Amino acid sequence: MKKQRINVTRSSMPPLEEYIEEIRPLWENRWLSNHGEKCKALEEQLQEFLAVDHVATFANGHLALETALQALAFPPGSEVITTPYTHVSTTHAIVRSGLVPVFTDIEPVHYTLDPDRIEEAITDKTKAILATHVYGFHCDVERIARIAEKHGLTVIYDAAHCFGVTCKGTGIANFGDIVMFSTHATKVFHTIEGGLLTWKDADDERFEQVRRIQNFGHVAEDDVHYIGTNAKMTEFSAAMGICNLRHLEENISRRKAADTRYCERLSGIPGIHIPRPDADTKWNYIYFPVIFDGFRLNRDEVKDRLAEHGIYARKYFYPLTNEENVYKAQYGRADIPVARHISRNVLTLPMFSDLPPNMVDEICDVILN
Numbered sequence: 001m002k003k004q005r006i007n008v009t010r011s012s013m014p015p016l017e018e019y020i021e022e023i024r025p026l027w028e029n030r031w032l033s034n035h036g037e038k039c040k041a042l043e044e045q046l047q048e049f050l051a052v053d054h055v056a057t058f059a060n061g062h063l064a065l066e067t068a069l070q071a072l073a074f075p076p077g078s079e080v081i082t083t084p085y086t087h088v089s090t091t092h093a094i095v096r097s098g099l100v101p102v103f104t105d106i107e108p109v110h111y112t113l114d115p116d117r118i119e120e121a122i123t124d125k126t127k128a129i130l131a132t133h134v135y136g137f138h139c140d141v142e143r144i145a146r147i148a149e150k151h152g153l154t155v156i157y158d159a160a161h162c163f164g165v166t167c168k169g170t171g172i173a174n175f176g177d178i179v180m181f182s183t184h185a186t187k188v189f190h191t192i193e194g195g196l197l198t199w200k201d202a203d204d205e206r207f208e209q210v211r212r213i214q215n216f217g218h219v220a221e222d223d224v225h226y227i228g229t230n231a232k233m234t235e236f237s238a239a240m241g242i243c244n245l246r247h248l249e250e251n252i253s254r255r256k257a258a259d260t261r262y263c264e265r266l267s268g269i270p271g272i273h274i275p276r277p278d279a280d281t282k283w284n285y286i287y288f289p290v291i292f293d294g295f296r297l298n299r300d301e302v303k304d305r306l307a308e309h310g311i312y313a314r315k316y317f318y319p320l321t322n323e324e325n326v327y328k329a330q331y332g333r334a335d336i337p338v339a340r341h342i343s344r345n346v347l348t349l350p351m352f353s354d355l356p357p358n359m360v361d362e363i364c365d366v367i368l369n
């Protein structure tokens with residue numbers, strides 16, 4: 001019998017009947033997109049869950065970030081201090097918005113933007129800091145806020161990995177001026193494809209612009225004020241989100257059980273380092289990253305050996321975004337030794353809500369034996 005393939009992630013699904021009930025009204029009202037009742041209901045539920053005043057739903061996280069940057073309307077060529085240790089989406093959003101990414105190194109504990117390196121990167125063209133909360137480990141949000149305030153910079157967080165995370169008891173959406181979440185199918189909370197934006201100052205008229213930009217720039221039926229895009233979430237996606245939100249805590253606790261089993265098997269093994277969140281973080285167990293540094297196999301060898309057994313771990317994040325082919329000629333020489341080291345040694349092992357402990361054992365057996 002063919003062995004079941006184990007991928008790095010696997011989408012969690014609500015019970016089919018529950019989803020069918022949620023989408024049933026769409027057969028009556030025939031309103032499938034354009035900010036219909038499901039999107040509105042999901043936004044309301046998310047305001048409560050994320051403890052913020054306003055949430056806008058999007059077709060995906062990437063377009064949410066691009067739309068936010070367009071609404072901020074920084075002069076073309078403005079600089080944005082950012083991390084190379086992220087999904088290429090973060091860098092693309094900056095560049096596609098006509099802005100210049102200034103790659104700054106990460107710190108070695110949670111692999112997020114190193115506050116010690118931010119100030120030296122600020123010039124008179126710097127307008128914003130765009131940092132990623134990597135693997136659900138939050139950035140040093142307090143120090144970044146102080147630096148931004150001192151220099152009059154906007155703080156944008158890529159919280160694609162961070163749904164459900166709190167920092168010192170406060171929801172992660174409450175740190176920074178603008179926060180983007182991805183609700184892609186592989187995330188802890190998903191809407192099939194999707195993304196969210198939260199905006200600290202909901203009275204900021206630029207938040208209103210975001211809604212217009214995501215709908216082709218319309219301010220009224222016969223009035224287009226902005227060079228907009230189409231970044232609206234569909235009603236089917238929103239319905240999936242409504243269902244998934246009900247099962248979120250249960251899914252996170254199942255991920256936690258898999259995480260515990262991994263730690264039992266892999267902690268204390270020479271050459272294997274498992275990064276952990278701060279004690280004051282309520283984590284979402286989105287990934288299980290491991291650093292192979294001094295282990296008898298290097299990262300690539302571990303990945304290949306797992307693949308021989310039908311287990312597909314991923315090198316999140318390798319290459320660094322500034323070293324991707326499209327960017328390396330211009331940005332490949334950035335001074336980012338910590339990011340380089342982590343990127344060359346990290347492997348994210350399979351992690352999803354229906355990963356049973358015996359499958360974790362199977363994965364660990366391949367690594368250790």
Ligand SMILES: Cc1ncc(COP(=O)(O)O)c(C=O)c1O
Pocket residue numbers: 060061062063086087089090132158160161181182183184194195
């Ligand atoms: C850190 C980070 N930023 C942005 C994105 C893009 O999100 P989306 O796939 O929803 O466009 C991802 C996607 O996985 C991501 O991991």
